[in-house]
Amino acid sequence: MGPIVCATRGGEASYRTQARAIELAKERNLELVFLCVVDAGFAGPLSKRLAAALDDELKRLGRSLLNVAETRAQDQGVPAKTVCMSGPVRESIEAYLRQVSASTLVIGCSRSSERHQAFDSEDVTDFAERLRQTTSAEVILVA
Amino acid sequence: MEEFLTVEALVIILVLVATLVAIAVRRIRLPYTVSLVLVGLFISLQRPIDVEVTPELILAIFVPPLIFEAAFHLDFRLLRSNLAPIIMLAVPGVILTTLFVGGMVALGTGLSFATAAVFGALIAATDPVAVVALFRALGVPRQLAAAVEGESLFNDGTAIVVFNIALTVALTGAFDPLGGLFDFLRVALGGMATGVALGWLTAQLMARVDDRLIVSTLTTLLAYSSYLVAERFHVSGVLAVVMAGLISGNVGLASASPTSKIMLFNLWDYLGFLANSLVFLLIGLDVDLSRLWTNLIPIAVAVIAVLLSRGAVVYGMPLIARLFRRRPLLPINWRHILFWGGLRGAISLALVLSVPTTLPERDLLESMTFGVLLFTLLGQGTTIQFLLDRLGLSQQPPHRVAREKRLGQYFAGRAGLRRLEHLHREGLLLDEMWDGLRVDYLRDQKHVMEHMIQLFHDHAELERELLIQARREALQAERGALGDALRRGLLSEHVYEELLTDIDYRLEALDLIQAARVDVEID
Numbered sequence: 001m002g003p004i005v006c007a008t009r010g011g012e013a014s015y016r017t018q019a020r021a022i023e024l025a026k027e028r029n030l031e032l033v034f035l036c037v038v039d040a041g042f043a044g045p046l047s048k049r050l051a052a053a054l055d056d057e058l059k060r061l062g063r064s065l066l067n068v069a070e071t072r073a074q075d076q077g078v079p080a081k082t083v084c085m086s087g088p089v090r091e092s093i094e095a096y097l098r099q100v101s102a103s104t105l106v107i108g109c110s111r112s113s114e115r116h117q118a119f120d121s122e123d124v125t126d127f128a129e130r131l132r133q134t135t136s137a138e139v140i141l142v143a
Numbered sequence: 144m145e146e147f148l149t150v151e152a153l154v155i156i157l158v159l160v161a162t163l164v165a166i167a168v169r170r171i172r173l174p175y176t177v178s179l180v181l182v183g184l185f186i187s188l189q190r191p192i193d194v195e196v197t198p199e200l201i202l203a204i205f206v207p208p209l210i211f212e213a214a215f216h217l218d219f220r221l222l223r224s225n226l227a228p229i230i231m232l233a234v235p236g237v238i239l240t241t242l243f244v245g246g247m248v249a250l251g252t253g254l255s256f257a258t259a260a261v262f263g264a265l266i267a268a269t270d271p272v273a274v275v276a277l278f279r280a281l282g283v284p285r286q287l288a289a290a291v292e293g294e295s296l297f298n299d300g301t302a303i304v305v306f307n308i309a310l311t312v313a314l315t316g317a318f319d320p321l322g323g324l325f326d327f328l329r330v331a332l333g334g335m336a337t338g339v340a341l342g343w344l345t346a347q348l349m350a351r352v353d354d355r356l357i358v359s360t361l362t363t364l365l366a367y368s369s370y371l372v373a374e375r376f377h378v379s380g381v382l383a384v385v386m387a388g389l390i391s392g393n394v395g396l397a398s399a400s401p402t403s404k405i406m407l408f409n410l411w412d413y414l415g416f417l418a419n420s421l422v423f424l425l426i427g428l429d430v431d432l433s434r435l436w437t438n439l440i441p442i443a444v445a446v447i448a449v450l451l452s453r454g455a456v457v458y459g460m461p462l463i464a465r466l467f468r469r470r471p472l473l474p475i476n477w478r479h480i481l482f483w484g485g486l487r488g489a490i491s492l493a494l495v496l497s498v499p500t501t502l503p504e505r506d507l508l509e510s511m512t513f514g515v516l517l518f519t520l521l522g523q524g525t526t527i528q529f530l531l532d533r534l535g536l537s538q539q540p541p542h543r544v545a546r547e548k549r550l551g552q553y554f555a556g557r558a559g560l561r562r563l564e565h566l567h568r569e570g571l572l573l574d575e576m577w578d579g580l581r582v583d584y585l586r587d588q589k590h591v592m593e594h595m596i597q598l599f600h601d602h603a604e605l606e607r608e609l610l611i612q613a614r615r616e617a618l619q620a621e622r623g624a625l626g627d628a629l630r631r632g633l634l635s636e637h638v639y640e641e642l643l644t645d646i647d648y649r650l651e652a653l654d655l656i657q658a659a660r661v662d663v664e665i666d
Binding site for chain 2: 009010011012013014015016042043044045046047049050052053054056057058060061064065068
């Protein structure tokens with residue numbers, strides 16, 4: 001069976017999402033991959049140097065978040081792999097699931113009802129539904 | 144020469160008064176601009192100062208820096224994310240306000256509808272400077288501040304265009320709806336195009352000449368020249384300044400070095416402060432309270448009309464928009480702030496002063512405008528913080544406050560422990576006492592850390608923020624180390640500058656990441 005992929009970016013539900021993924025990896029005895037996709041597109045057009053600095057800092061932050069998640073998994077006796085990618089979030093996740101033939105995707109959505117939470121629970125539900133149809137992975141939402 | 148010196152002395156006195164007010168309001172909970180109006184009123188009651196406030200003075204001297212400063216600071220991304228409500232409030236909102244207020248004032252005061260519509264148009268321009276200053280101080284959501292500020296920037300432009308059309312109708316009695324629409328589009332789009340063209344040109348120059356003094360001069364020239372050029376071509380000077388400010392503040396700044404950016408932000412903060420100070424002080428000085436008293440009933444009608452029409456626009460239009468959108472255009476508590484935060488200021492004052500004396504009801508329009516200005520500034524301006532508090536918009540979410548508190552307790556505890564250790568090393572604290580106190584301190588520290596970890600579990604975004612903060616501090620330390628290396632002769636000036644610029648770009652990138660916190664898509 002393909003690995004369990006946990007997509008994480010350090011949002012409100014990320015700890016709960018990671019904990020659920022670790023628990024599943026333990027239960028099913030499957031490989032666990034923490035995936036972080038960074039996308040500098042939110043900043044709009046920038047000078048070359050600032051765009052490069054932003055991309056680099058986003059990746060650095062992503063790697064740090066992944067290292068924290070990896071340590072948490074190891075503390076519970078679950079070895080984990082980390083992957084940091086750059087690009088549009090949804091498309092990158094979908095492509096990665098296909099690439100590794102993932103069995104499960106664990107993603108979180110914020111409980112906050114704050115407006116402008118660009119990916120609210122409705123959006124993430126739509127995204128999960130699309131992934132279920134376009135990939136063979138089971139998609140688990142954690143709120 | 145004598146006249147010049149008199150004007151110079153007057154300007155110095157006004158700036159001095161404004162500065163004293165700015166110092167005084169640091170200790171009281173009253174918006175700065177509101178305090179300026181009150182002080183101006185007080186001075187005019189005690190010893191009237193002979194200041195002739197002309198529309199040219201306000202529109203050509205004060206408005207360009209006021210508007211340019213606001214547009215320059217407005218983040219295009221935030222503006223874009225609020226574009227639909229801003230356009231809705233600034234274009235159809237202004238037209239509806241003109242009609243609603245015009246209708247109600249005509250009914251309530253007996254003015255002709257055409258004359259009342261002139262008042263409706265000039266009073267449609269909001270000036271939320273007092274509210275926005277409060278937003279900054281209280282840490283209100285940036286999107287809400289952008290919506291309030293964006294609306295104000297664009298409705299100034301549309302209100303002036305609608306005002307000119309209404310004034311022509313009031314003076315000539317002739318109204319050509321198609322011609323009016325064409326005029327509206329020509330003046331508004333022409334002004335915007337002028338601002339975009341000059342702003343883009345300036346942004347290109349800023350990209351090529353990255354010298355902090357030159358780019359500062361270029362933006363100052365841009366603020367005034369965009370207004371003058373647009374007015375010369377009989378298109379909207381205000382909208383030209385808005386677009387010029389937006390383009391230079393977003394596109395132009397993107398290529399400027401961090402040093403130039405700091406200089407530009409400081410310069411425009413200062414010019415905005417100066418222009419605001421003088422405008423609101425002049426409003427206070429120019430109020431004739433006895434004339435307002437004589438026109439109390441029409442003023443009351445005007446205030447009610449302005450409030451009702453603002454309510455209809457702010458609450459009614461999003462309901463209509465909801466028919467076509469899945470998501471609400473504006474959250475309900477934002478609408479309350481937009482309603483009560485719709486203060487009036489410099490543009491309304493300049494417009495009413497520009498009404499020709501040939502319009503018989505000019506004096507009444509002036510009294511009603513001053514009345515509404517005073518009501519919004521003194522009534523709404525002083526109570527908006529109460530509303531923000533009640534709606535929970537001025538407070539940080541409890542988990543952020545809790546994190547701050549725990550972090551503070553942790554730092555304080557560590558400092559206390561270090562001090563005890565020092566006293567113990569110096570022999571001022573006996574071993575047993577030190578051990579006893581240390582155990583207690585360490586237990587408290589552990590307790591605080593456990594709470595912090597629990598907070599991170601429930602609100603993992605705090606952990607992300609802490610990582611960003613830590614990286615920022617590390618970069619600041621790297622910056623300091625480079626300075627040391629330069630002083631010790633380990634680095635050449637050229638290499639130092641290059642490395643320093645790289646760190647400054649990284650710090651700016653962290654600011655962008657921090658500001659985009661709400662855009663985290665997947666947890």
